[in-house]
Structure formats: structure tokens, C-alpha cells
Amino acid sequence: MSARFLIVDDSELVRQGLRALLQHNPGWEVCGEAADGLAGVEMLKSVQPNIVILDFQMPGISGLETARRMTAIAPAVPIVMFTQHASAELEQHAREAGVRSVVSKTDAFAMIGIIETLLDKHEVR
Amino acid sequence: MVNERENVNILMVDDQPGKLLSYEAILGELGENLIKAHSAREALDLLLKNEIAVVLMDVSMPELDGFELADMIRQHPRFQETAIIFISAVHLSDLDRLKAYQRGAVDYISVPVVPELLRAKVSVFADLHRKTRQMEMLNRELRTLSTRLIATQDEERRRIARDLHDSVGQLVAALSMNNGLIQTDAQNLKPAASAALRHNVQLVDQLSREIRTISHLLHPPLLDEVGLLPAIRTFAEGFAERSKVQVAVEFAPDIGRLAPNVEISIFRIIQECLTNIYRHSESKTAGIKIWTSQDSLLTVEVRDEGKGMPVENQHSKFSTSGHGMGLSGMRERVRELGGKLEVHSNGKGTSVIAALPLVGAVSVGA
Numbered sequence: 106m107s108a109r110f111l112i113v114d115d116s117e118l119v120r121q122g123l124r125a126l127l128q129h130n131p132g133w134e135v136c137g138e139a140a141d142g143l144a145g146v147e148m149l150k151s152v153q154p155n156i157v158i159l160d161f162q163m164p165g166i167s168g169l170e171t172a173r174r175m176t177a178i179a180p181a182v183p184i185v186m187f188t189q190h191a192s193a194e195l196e197q198h199a200r201e202a203g204v205r206s207v208v209s210k211t212d213a214f215a216m217i218g219i220i221e222t223l224l225d226k227h228e229v230r
Numbered sequence: 231m232v233n234e235r236e237n238v239n240i241l242m243v244d245d246q247p248g249k250l251l252s253y254e255a256i257l258g259e260l261g262e263n264l265i266k267a268h269s270a271r272e273a274l275d276l277l278l279k280n281e282i283a284v285v286l287m288d289v290s291m292p293e294l295d296g297f298e299l300a301d302m303i304r305q306h307p308r309f310q311e312t313a314i315i316f317i318s319a320v321h322l323s324d325l326d327r328l329k330a331y332q333r334g335a336v337d338y339i340s341v342p343v344v345p346e347l348l349r350a351k352v353s354v355f356a357d358l359h360r361k362t363r364q365m366e367m368l369n370r371e372l373r374t375l376s377t378r379l380i381a382t383q384d385e386e387r388r389r390i391a392r393d394l395h396d397s398v399g400q401l402v403a404a405l406s407m408n409n410g411l412i413q414t415d416a417q418n419l420k421p422a423a424s425a426a427l428r429h430n431v432q433l434v435d436q437l438s439r440e441i442r443t444i445s446h447l448l449h450p451p452l453l454d455e456v457g458l459l460p461a462i463r464t465f466a467e468g469f470a471e472r473s474k475v476q477v478a479v480e481f482a483p484d485i486g487r488l489a490p491n492v493e494i495s496i497f498r499i500i501q502e503c504l505t506n507i508y509r510h511s512e513s514k515t516a517g518i519k520i521w522t523s524q525d526s527l528l529t530v531e532v533r534d535e536g537k538g539m540p541v542e543n544q545h546s547k548f549s550t551s552g553h554g555m556g557l558s559g560m561r562e563r564v565r566e567l568g569g570k571l572e573v574h575s576n577g578k579g580t581s582v583i584a585a586l587p588l589v590g591a592v593s594v595g596a
């Protein structure tokens with residue numbers, strides 16, 4: 106199943122890694138990359154992704170604030186938060202901000218499974 | 231340190247100008263500032279306008295006498311420590327002297343005055359005042375310094391945590407993504423390579439946990455982004471896991487975001503308390519409670535059921551516990567925020583209570 110991703114992360118290394126990891130799956134394409142929340146929100150409007158992969162701790166507005174703004178603009182686009190700080194507490198706040206799922210940055214492989222589930226459930230349009 | 235001697239003010243009060251002139255001649259060689267007042271009223275006026283180290287006054291004066299003036303001086307909180315020396319030609323009974331000392335006089339000199347003695351007595355109190363003032367100044371400097379030290383430490387910890395996240399953390403994330411990519415094709419690997427990959431995944435996970443713990447102890451990421459209470463809950467969970475001390479957390483529901491310096495201070499106090507509980511108390515449980523009260527106080531309590539704290543540690547201003555700043559650091563943080571820190575400890579456990587004024591603690595615009 107094909108999918109278009111927007112990556113929002115301030116680390117170029119992480120963006121590169123994510124791009125390689127995601128595009129390794131047939132039909133998956135990274136359609137945009139942003140290095141901070143505000144740029145991400147702007148890009149969401151222009152590149153129209155199916156899924157957003159979002160960092161939590163970034164310069165400028167935080168991942169949570171970015172998620173809130175993105176959900177307000179495009180509530181149907183699921184956001185997966187990809188962070189070094191995954192915890193139950195963060196997960197709760199992230200969900201309140203409209204994030205669908207929180208994945209630890211050290212468990213990138215788990216993200217593939219989560220995205221596949223989102224695609225299978227036809228949650229992605 | 232003040233090396234040059236600062237002169238202090240000596241106020242001389244007598245209704246007879248001749249006596250004032252003779253005191254001036256006697257005390258002149260002390261090199262201090264001599265101020266003359268010809269009546270009790272003028273003396274009061276001068277006291278309010280100047281910082282006076284020693285008051286030298288005649289007992290019998292028309293209108294207000296020396297005793298009455300001393301009463302008025304002592305009523306003012308600013309002059310509690312001002313040294314008063316009476317000089318009198320009359321009223322020389324023990325009862326008179328007693329009356330003078332009851333009014334807080336430091337000496338009662340009878341006429342005729344022995345110049346050397348008067349000079350020596352005044353000089354002692356002038357020096358005492360000067361030293362007290364220097365000590366007060368040094369104390370103020372020390373407090374400013376310790377406040378700045380705490381703020382610098384907080385800032386430095388925040389910076390190191392951020393650096394860890396931005397450099398090492400991102401490298402580990404990149405490693406994990408590379409592993410993820412290989413894991414996608416794991417079915418094509420030979421068994422040994424597949425086992426090595428699984429091992430790598432475990433190593434990355436372990437590495438990341440360790441960095442995360444260090445970074446969270448240095449500065450909890452949730453504190454800035456989400457607030458104090460989630461940061462404390464997450465910290466308490468991690469602490470319970472590492473220390474095997476059960477932590478109960480109880481927050482009043484009406485506590486919103488607080489000013490950043492208040493949030494970091496409360497977090498550090500709780501962190502320090504839990505560390506102490508783990509290191510010294512032998513308690514299996516810990517409780518954190520935060521609530522607000524009618525009198526606009528925010529109260530934070532951390533308690534345990536351990537063996538208690540030695541009495542000398544409870545009151546010590548300077549003891550520290552290892553790398554943290556100990557009780558003295560907590561006191562300093564609480565004092566800086568205009569609050570009070572209490573420690574109750576006995577054989578059944580310890581409770582540390584910090585009460586902070588809510589005015590100024592609530593975050594503006596949150």
C-alpha cells in the first residue's frame with residue numbers, strides 16, 4: 106500500500122535515517138522534510154502527506170504544540186511521534202494533542218509495524 | 231572584602247553646647263564622623279536620617295530627657311542594635327544605672343569624664359558596628375552568590391541534557407533506524423548475522439536507556455514542554471524502578487503551570503529528597519504531595535518511613551549530601567522564592583515540607 110510521509114525533526118541525521126528506513130518499503134515515499142514545528146505546519150498544507158512523523162523536542166515550538174496545530178488543520182492525517190523521551194506521561198499529553206502513536210527513537214523498527222497497522226485499518230487516506 | 235576602614239557615625243546629644251565641644255575634642259582622634267544634637271528632638275531627627283553606630287547622651291536635658299529619648303529610640307526596629315552610652319553628672323544611684331541598662335544602654339558614665347576611658351568605650355562600639363555592617367554585607371554577597379550558583383547549575387544541567395539529546399541521542403536514533411532497516415530484511419540474513427543484529431538492537435536499547443536516564447536526571451524534558459506535575463510523575467516512576475522504593479504521588483487538581491524558576495526549584499527539591507531517601511533513610515516507601523491552601527501557599531511535602539535524619543543534619547546550613555546541594559541547597563532555593571522549609575524527622579521517618587507563596591509563582595500567560 107502506498108503512503109506519503111512528512112518528517113519533522115531538527116536532526117538531519119534522524120531525517121536521513123527515517124527517509125532510508127521508510128522508503129525501503131515499496132510504495133512508501135517521503136514527500137517533505139522540515140527541521141522545526143512551524144516549518145512542518147506550513148509544509149503540511151503544501152505537500153499533503155498521508156502520515157506525519159514528528160519529533161517531540163525541537164527548537165521553536167515543541168512537538169506537542171506542532172501536533173495541536175497540525176490536527177487543527179488536517180485532523181484526518183495521523184501523526185506518529187518519534188522521540189527519545191517516550192513515556193506514559195508524554196504519551197497521554199501527546200494523545201491529547203492529537204498524536205496517534207508515540208514511538209521511541211531507539212525502536213525505529215516498531216514504527217514500521219505501527220504504520221502498517223494504520224495503513225491496514227484504512228485510517229490513512 | 232572591605233580593606234579600607236569605613237567611618238561610622240557617632241551621635242552626641244547634650245543641651246549644653248560646651249559639653250558637646252568637649253566630647254568632640256575627646257572623640258576627635260578616633261577619626262569617625264561626629265554629629266552633634268542639642269536636644270532629644272534634634273537627635274531623633276538625625277537618627278532617622280543617618281545610620282548611627284553609637285549614641286552618646288546626657289541624661290538630664292530639658293523637655294525630653296535621656297531616658298525618654300532612649301525609650302523612643304528602642305521602639306524603632308531600625309535602632310534595636312544602636313549602642314547607647316549615657317553620661318550623667320546627677321542620677322548616679324544604682325537604681326538610675328539600672329534604669330539606663332533596662333532601656334538598652336551599653337554603658338553609664340559619670341561626670342567627670344575620663345577622656346581616655348570615654349574614647350576607648352566609644353571606639354569598641356564603633357568597631358563592633360563596623361564589623362556587623364561588614365558581616366551583613368558579606369552575608370548578602372554570599373546569598374547572591376549561592377542564588378547565582380544554583381541558577382547556573384540549573385542552566386548548565388539543562389544545557390548538558392540538551393547536548394546529550396542533540397548529539398549522542400540523535401546518533402543512537404540513527405543507529406536504531408539503520409538496525410530497523412536491516413530488520414526489515416532480516417529473513418535474508420544468515421543465522422549468525424541475524425543473531426548479531428538482534429544483539430545490536432538490544433545494545434542500542436540499553437545505550438539509549440542509559441543516556442535517557444542521565445539526561446532526565448540532569449533536566450527532565452517534560453518540565454519545559456508539559457509542566458511540573460507530569461515531570462514529577464515520570465521522574466517518580468523512573469526513580470521507583472531504579473531504587474525499588476515505592477513512590478506515591480498526590481497532587482491537588484487545581485495546580486496549573488507555575489513560573490519556570492518555581493517549577494525547576496520544586497522539581498529539584500523533590501529530586502534531592504528522593505535521592506536522600508534512597509541513600510540514607512532505608513525506607514521502602516516515599517510519598518510526594520503538592521497542594522495549595524486558602525492562604526495562597528503552595529506546599530510540597532516529601533515523606534518517608536525510614537530511620538530518620540540525625541538532628542545535626544536537620545538544622546545544618548552547610549552539610550551537603552554528595553553531588554547534590556543537600557538541605558542547605560533546598561533551603562536556599564525555598565528562601566529565594568520567599569518560602570519556608572521545614573524538616574521533621576524521628577525514628578519513624580522524615581518529612582520535608584516546603585511552603586511557597588503562590589503570588590508570583592503562577593506562570594504568566596500559561
